Amino acid sequence: MLDAASWAGRLGGDTFLARTYHRSYAHFPGAADTAGMFSWDDLNRIIAAQRLEPPRLRLPVDGEMVPLHRYAIPTTNRRAVTWSRIQPSDFHAQLRDGASLVLDAVEKIHPAVGAAAEGLERFLGTSVQANVYASWTEREGFGRHWDDHDVVVVQLHGSKRWRLWGMTREAPAFRDVESPEEPEGDPVADLVLSPGDVLYLPRGWWHSVTADQGTESLHLTFGMVPHTGADLMLWVVDQLRASLALRRDIPRFGSPTEKSDFTDAVRHEVADMMADPRLVERWAESIDTTDPGHAIPSLPYVDGLPARGEITVKLTTPRGRLTANREQGTVTFSAAGTAWDFAESASPALSTLLTNQRTTLGKMADFAGLEVKEVAELVSVLIEGHAVAVVGTVL
16 A cells, blocks of 8 residues: 555655655656556446546547547436446547546545555645546647646556656746746657656646557556645735734725825735744644545444444544643644644544554554543544544444
């Protein structure tokens, strides 16, 4: 399984974060153990069992999307619910003729991919979406293009050729004032990924991808949501909403002096906050503890957990914080947008949840020297706050 530690080991850990992340591409041959991660059988089952409409499932070719009616037919059940049913023969024909297959957000419907995405989220401190890409010919699905997010590519089956060009506009964004120009000249890298190979590509890097090695290709792309200076400023404004200067009405119809005084007051508030040397750390703590994560129901336990040591639970957000309040003799557990205060004796049990590994109520109780009943009550509170879920039930 690709957890946070595995990703760190495969991508280079602190060296990757300090020298490569957001800076340049990196190719890691044979870095990933792809056994059991995602297979053609998995893809077939998902397409057959799920009601997948574009853009969740789409077939791009030469930069255009194949119209849905060319490979699916509308189907309506007796309760008048309509969806598109994939027709395998037509579907195969489009792929055989050069279309690629893209399945978005597969981490939501495939546990192994979901675990890998969560591990990458934990390592990089940002939200991750995993898409599946499959190709059969040398025709390109999207043509040469750039993405507004960093990606980590894991080749699963066959091979895929990646031609890479650098940025033509530094740090291009989804909401930007201008578009990057097409790159000129030869690519800076021409790579062929084989099963187990990993490729990291920063946002803004132009790339062209094709299955031109004479074999079908299947790979996963993990896309990381970027955090920019604009995002930091939005967070700063949210923190300053307690300030009177930012709550006051804009003196649109006031005198020049009133308008100047107003903008001066706002500027001073923003400048004071931006002068904090710990601003980025405060922002990081905030996004870590407010990320909603991936909420999971805890059925059949709709009214709290019973005191049973074999019940297995897990934190449902990749990032949380545990802070000691020594003067009060308490600890604060923050995750999924809520902060809870617990007795200091709960700290060892809570720390086991922050590893993001599955654990049982019994193990948590033993580690903390508490009764299982006490741990069950503690975890029930976190379940109600959408921060923890039961992931193993023994009836």
